[in-house]
Amino acid sequence: MTEKLLEGTKDPAPDSGYPQPPRRMGFFTDTSVCIGCKACEVACKEWNLIPDDGFSLLGMSYDNTGMLGADTWRHVAFIEQDRPLGRQNNAVALMPTGPSASAPNALMVAAGLGEEHGARLGTETGAIQLEPNTDGKPRQPVSADGRTELRWLMASDVCKHCTHAACLDVCPTGSLFRTEFGTVVVQEDICNGCGYCVPACPYGVIDQRKDDGRVWKCTLCYDRMSDGQEPACAKACPTESIQYGPLDELRERAAHRVARLHDAGVADARLYGADPDDGVGGTGAFFLLLDKPEVYGFPPDPVVTTRDLPAMWRHTLFAAVAVAATALAAFAGARR
Amino acid sequence: MSAAQETGSEVRRDGLHHVAPGREALIGSRGGRRPSRGGEVVPPAEFRSYYGRAVIKPPVWKAHNIAGYLFLGGVAGGAALLAAGADLTGRPGMRRAARLISASATGLSLSVLTRDLGRPERAVHMLRVVKPTSPMSIGTWLLGGFSPLVAVAALGEMSAALPRRAADLVGLLARPSGLAATAVAPAITTYTGALIANTAVPVWHESHRELPYLFGASALAAAGGLVTATTPAREAAPARLAGIVGSVAAQVFDRAIHRRLGMVAEPLTGGRPGRLLRASRWCARAGTALLAASAMRHSRALDVAGGLALAAESALTKFGYFHAGTASAADPKYTVLPQRERAEAAQ
Ligand code: SF4
Numbered sequence: 001m002t003e004k005l006l007e008g009t010k011d012p013a014p015d016s017g018y019p020q021p022p023r024r025m026g027f028f029t030d031t032s033v034c035i036g037c038k039a040c041e042v043a044c045k046e047w048n049l050i051p052d053d054g055f056s057l058l059g060m061s062y063d064n065t066g067m068l069g070a071d072t073w074r075h076v077a078f079i080e081q082d083r084p085l086g087r088q089n090n091a092v093a094l095m096p097t098g099p100s101a102s103a104p105n106a107l108m109v110a111a112g113l114g115e116e117h118g119a120r121l122g123t124e125t126g127a128i129q130l131e132p133n134t135d136g137k138p139r140q141p142v143s144a145d146g147r148t149e150l151r152w153l154m155a156s157d158v159c160k161h162c163t164h165a166a167c168l169d170v171c172p173t174g175s176l177f178r179t180e181f182g183t184v185v186v187q188e189d190i191c192n193g194c195g196y197c198v199p200a201c202p203y204g205v206i207d208q209r210k211d212d213g214r215v216w217k218c219t220l221c222y223d224r225m226s227d228g229q230e231p232a233c234a235k236a237c238p239t240e241s242i243q244y245g246p247l248d249e250l251r252e253r254a255a256h257r258v259a260r261l262h263d264a265g266v267a268d269a270r271l272y273g274a275d276p277d278d279g280v281g282g283t284g285a286f287f288l289l290l291d292k293p294e295v296y297g298f299p300p301d302p303v304v305t306t307r308d309l310p311a312m313w314r315h316t317l318f319a320a321v322a323v324a325a326t327a328l329a330a331f332a333g334a335r336r
Numbered sequence: 337m338s339a340a341q342e343t344g345s346e347v348r349r350d351g352l353h354h355v356a357p358g359r360e361a362l363i364g365s366r367g368g369r370r371p372s373r374g375g376e377v378v379p380p381a382e383f384r385s386y387y388g389r390a391v392i393k394p395p396v397w398k399a400h401n402i403a404g405y406l407f408l409g410g411v412a413g414g415a416a417l418l419a420a421g422a423d424l425t426g427r428p429g430m431r432r433a434a435r436l437i438s439a440s441a442t443g444l445s446l447s448v449l450t451r452d453l454g455r456p457e458r459a460v461h462m463l464r465v466v467k468p469t470s471p472m473s474i475g476t477w478l479l480g481g482f483s484p485l486v487a488v489a490a491l492g493e494m495s496a497a498l499p500r501r502a503a504d505l506v507g508l509l510a511r512p513s514g515l516a517a518t519a520v521a522p523a524i525t526t527y528t529g530a531l532i533a534n535t536a537v538p539v540w541h542e543s544h545r546e547l548p549y550l551f552g553a554s555a556l557a558a559a560g561g562l563v564t565a566t567t568p569a570r571e572a573a574p575a576r577l578a579g580i581v582g583s584v585a586a587q588v589f590d591r592a593i594h595r596r597l598g599m600v601a602e603p604l605t606g607g608r609p610g611r612l613l614r615a616s617r618w619c620a621r622a623g624t625a626l627l628a629a630s631a632m633r634h635s636r637a638l639d640v641a642g643g644l645a646l647a648a649e650s651a652l653t654k655f656g657y658f659h660a661g662t663a664s665a666a667d668p669k670y671t672v673l674p675q676r677e678r679a680e681a682a683q
């Protein structure tokens with residue numbers, strides 16, 4: 001029973017009751033070729049008719065979108081780090097890294113972000129300190145005019161369409177469902193805005209649209225997929241950073257890509273979400289990253305909350321028995 | 337449609353075929369400088385995050401609704417147990433008080449739960465499915481069974497205000513309904529622990545083993561307290577005892593959570609949640625002392641003061657845990673650090 005308790009044990013579509021589903025489809029987002037053009041964000045908004053989510057300058061490099069949410073189903077992250085990219089020598093004049101440079105700027109940004117999403121900006125985004133040269137002298141900047149190293153990481157984030165999707169497991173109305181393609185979609189005519197899925201998602205993807213009450217997130221363009229079309233973001237991506245296809249094929253392609261990047265000297269390249277044995281059973285949308293996941297705002301080792309639900313139910317039952325026994329004992333033990 | 341038609345490329349045993357050239361651009365491959373030898377990466381002592389932003393989304397629930405429900409649901413379940421006990425042991429004053437408290441707390445619970453929905457008019461959509469993977473779904477069904485039973489039991493106490501026919505019927509049904517409600521009442525007090533633990537919120541999820549016990553004990557404290565405060569002193573002994581035991585047990589589980597969570601317990605001690613939980617501890621001390629004194633002297637005044645203190649303790653605990661969860665979700669530290677440790681331990 002406990003295996004069936006979790007939606008989608010191995011292969012989500014057949015486990016959700018599709019006898020002969022098509023191949024599981026997904027995204028491979030190769031952030032190493034992302035150029036930060038945000039075509040995916042725009043295409044997604046246009047195709048899915050998503051309302052705007054405010055026009056704010058956030059002071060987070062070129063990221064003025066902020067994060068995924070009810071009105072942002074693709075989000076391009078920008079991270080500036082003073083370290084070289086592979087073997088490239090891409091010196092750029094003292095680009096600011098990390099926090100907003102000036103106090104008024106930081107204040108404005110904090111106001112724009114709102115407190116509940118963590119307004120204390122300026123956490124280390126991963127800049128490294130240069131160690132002294134082997135001859136003991138401090139390392140000089142790359143060029144004599146004071147320029148220094150810079151690499152600019154860009155990554156287009158999206159709903160992960162988890163194999164074990166917490167949002168889907170906890171939804172009490174059945175509004176969230178598993179499609180025949182193995183993706184996870186909200187039925188907007190069912191959702192009653194209970195909000196349970198919002199804190200359940202280990203990636204912070206799904207969110208409530210305030211003036212509407214319901215929750216919204218990426219559908220992997222269910223409407224387009226059903227017609228054999230690729231999702232709008234993948235279609236728009238000019239560098240094929242966003243690749244759409246059958247998941248097993250994407251995983252194989254990604255493994256090739258990582259190997260090639262390692263050969264090219266990009267030792268940090270790694271896949272995120274491609275491992276079917278991770279805490280969410282592997283994700284339908286996975287990523288090639290050039291630094292640790294938390295640098296991009298991803299959780300380093302997400303686990304679907306319902307993995308621990310059998311234990312929670314057990315303790316709930318024991319606790320209920322204990323409550324009943326205490327009440328009984330109170331009557332037995334009380335003298336008039 | 338084959339994969340090759342869908343995507344324009346395919347993966348064969350010997351590698352990729354028909355791949356668009358742009359797809360294989362290798363970053364950094366044009367650069368002249370070789371990477372220098374020697375470890376230049378100094379591992380950062382602190383955790384890293386994306387501009388300090390939260391990784392998960394904090395709950396959108398309103399504290400006065402959902403933390404309020406955590407408290408009210410406990411009162412409803414605990415008082416239903418006390419009402420049944422009072423009924424069976426011949427304590428009419430306590431039965432009346434407990435039944436009325438239980439039914440009003442249930443009514444208020446249903447109202448705040450509905451009000452917190454983004455689309456309250458769709459509340460009935462909860463009844464489309466029964467999902468053991470969703471404590472909210474199971475809780476809806478528990479409440480669905482519980483509410484009419486405690487409502488009928490409470491009507492039994494108001495038969496004077498009812499027309500004759502209805503009063504007779506209610507008089508017949510009140511006791512069986514009240515007793516039947518005890519089948520679900522204990523679960524009503526504890527499932528709320530699983531409800532909030534079954535999320536990615538660090539403080540809530542990490543304490544998933546203790547929360548059902550904490551909430552159950554806290555429910556007994558609140559129900560015991562409120563029933564004591566509204567019952568004639570000579571009948572109130574069981575309610576006092578339940579309140580005291582519940583309060584002591586709640587404090588024990590609260591400590592246990594603080595100990596086991598380690599660094600993730602920080603939001604429970606700082607800021608608003610810290611203040612709420614400290615106040616809750618003072619209420620617990622005052623309430624148990626007052627009720628213990630009243631157990632010897634049978635004083636109505638002590639009962640009222642002590643009972644209200646225990647109810648306040650329970651409410652403060654629930655609000656404290658609610659706000660601590662929200663705070664732990666808003667700070668990436670509590671999501672990233674434990675996961676990073678776990679990931680590194682696994683390697
Ligand atoms: S990433 Fe979050 S919203 Fe997307 S499927 Fe997984 S749990 Fe659901």
Ligand code: SF4
Pocket residue numbers: 167170171172173174175176186190191192193194195196197198214215
């Ligand atoms: S907010 Fe909507 S989609 Fe999310 S759990 Fe509730 S009913 Fe399901």
